Amino acid sequence: MSRNANLAKIHIAKKQLAMDDDTYRAMLLAHGGVSSSKDLTLIGAAKVLAHLERCGFKPKASGGGKRPNAAAANRGLLGKIEAQLADARRPWSYGHGMAKKMFNIDKIDWLNAEQLGKIIAALSIDAKRRAAQVARASKP
Known part of the structure; x- marks a missing residue:
């Protein structure tokens, strides 16, 4: 998964779990080793996402694409x-x-x-x- 996609998922999880900024930054530091998500590596982002999923974040599946328009x-x-x-x-x-x-x-x-x-x-x-x-x- 791309870096931007991981960051988007992290921010969606933050909102879904209703994390305040101080808690969010403490979690980033504990699990990603950084205080800002922009500094996360791919491995750090994966660790943060894994932690957020353990905390109850449920990523929603994509819609599966648009139904084709046929005759x-x-x-x-x-x-x-x-x-x-x-x-x-x-x-x-x-x-x-x-x-x-x-x-x-x-x-x-x-x-x-x-x-x-x-x-x-x-x-x-x-x-x-x-x-x-x-x-x-x-x-x-």
Whole structure:
């Protein structure tokens, strides 16, 4: 993760945990070795973030990207793909990557109905594979 992303997360955590400035700076000094977040190294920022998560900070997951805008004929297929991606906890960028790898087309919304069907089939196979792995892992 980039330095700016880490700093943003630290400041979001500070706000989420309602830390006053004195407490925040004391925590930075104790866990990052600095009194200002701008002086944190990547390792120091990771240590501070780990401490903030132990204190109750819960980073929110990103929205997973914007749903593609496709032709009316393909909206049902995209809805199925969206459901499969959500079930696997994968973002739309994963679907775009599948389109690129399978058909050399950059965006999933540029695929035709036949290609979308193949994406659905691939996601179904992946779901069955994940279900089998969970079943094997849960057996004593």
